[in-house]
Amino acid sequence: MKNKKIVILGTGGTIAGTAAEAGDNLGYTAAQVGIGQLVAALPALTDSNCELLSEQVAQVDSKDMDFGIWRALAQRVAHWLAQDEVQGIVITHGTDTLEETAFFLQAVLDPAKPVVLTCAMRPATALAPDGPQNMLDAVAVASHAGARGVVAVCAGVIHGAVDVQKVHTYRLDAFSSGDAGPLGFVEEGRLRLLRNWPSAHAEQAQAAIKTIASSAVGQPWPRVEIVMNYAGADGRAVRALVADGVQGLVVAGTGNGALHHALEAVVLEAQAQGVRVVRATRCLEGRVLPKAGDVLPDSQGLSPVKARVALMLALLASDH
Ligand code: ASP
Numbered sequence: 001m002k003n004k005k006i007v008i009l010g011t012g013g014t015i016a017g018t019a020a021e022a023g024d025n026l027g028y029t030a031a032q033v034g035i036g037q038l039v040a041a042l043p044a045l046t047d048s049n050c051e052l053l054s055e056q057v058a059q060v061d062s063k064d065m066d067f068g069i070w071r072a073l074a075q076r077v078a079h080w081l082a083q084d085e086v087q088g089i090v091i092t093h094g095t096d097t098l099e100e101t102a103f104f105l106q107a108v109l110d111p112a113k114p115v116v117l118t119c120a121m122r123p124a125t126a127l128a129p130d131g132p133q134n135m136l137d138a139v140a141v142a143s144h145a146g147a148r149g150v151v152a153v154c155a156g157v158i159h160g161a162v163d164v165q166k167v168h169t170y171r172l173d174a175f176s177s178g179d180a181g182p183l184g185f186v187e188e189g190r191l192r193l194l195r196n197w198p199s200a201h202a203e204q205a206q207a208a209i210k211t212i213a214s215s216a217v218g219q220p221w222p223r224v225e226i227v228m229n230y231a232g233a234d235g236r237a238v239r240a241l242v243a244d245g246v247q248g249l250v251v252a253g254t255g256n257g258a259l260h261h262a263l264e265a266v267v268l269e270a271q272a273q274g275v276r277v278v279r280a281t282r283c284l285e286g287r288v289l290p291k292a293g294d295v296l297p298d299s300q301g302l303s304p305v306k307a308r309v310a311l312m313l314a315l316l317a318s319d320h
Helices: 035-040 043-047 067-081 098-109 131-143 208-214 236-243 261-272 304-319
Strands: 005-012 051-060 086-092 114-118 149-154 157-160 184-187 190-193 224-228 248-253 276-281
Touching: 005 035, 005 067, 005 131, 035 051, 035 131, 043 131, 051 067, 067 086, 067 098, 086 131, 098 114, 098 149, 098 304, 114 131, 131 149, 131 184, 131 190, 224 236, 224 304, 236 261, 248 261, 248 304, 261 276, 276 304
Parallel strands: 005 051, 005 086, 086 114, 114 149, 224 248, 248 276
Antiparallel strands: 149 157, 157 184, 184 190
């Protein structure tokens, strides 16, 4: 009798995708197969030393991820983690926004047990799908004694929620942890760890779980948009956003978070009018290094999409 449980929460993605032709790895529809069916199709999962339960929280292509699903997911993860017999959670998710969901869950829950997001680059109907192995690896991580925090598992690599980023459009090993490097690897069901398990990035964000849990369904979240610096960036898009009521802006600057002087002038104007601004970089690696006299705060090493989530959570917490 297995006395520990792993809960597998389905949210959709390519891992649950189907194509008309088995050889088609591109012309498929994501989020078609239910989580119960995905688990049942993988008898090797029953080798886990934990009992497996599954629950469908959403069924979407993760390009369409939204705050309602995030709220429901955070609540279901919190619910299951509170049960003593639950050892860990696995979440099946599309690759497109996996890093945002991972960062969000880490920021709001800072779980003391493992919460493992996994995915696939090929649909479930592919001739050689990658989802089944990713799922087995994710269950191995979730069952590992001492594992904690939100991580992503893809192609045998374990990434921490704060560093993980999708960096490839097609390869099965589509994720990177950039400068930080991966947290470890899953090899034949065993973990080879290189770094510590993740812990929350922004303490400020912790308060957000309470407001997320208590905020009415459908209530809008703080509006935070991302704008990028590039040759000829003149800031007109920022003016339009401010006129439209944007509450926060993440600027994905060039290099060390630099902005075209025209864009910078408009962004500073927005900041003076009360819009919260955070400066990230459009570079895939490295972080914005602060220097004396900086007027725009940097993103503390977060990518633009994660800096946006952190800023939304900060605004959400300060609203309540
Ligand atoms: N568009 C898909 C999704 O994010 C891609 C994938 O899962 O690989 O749901």
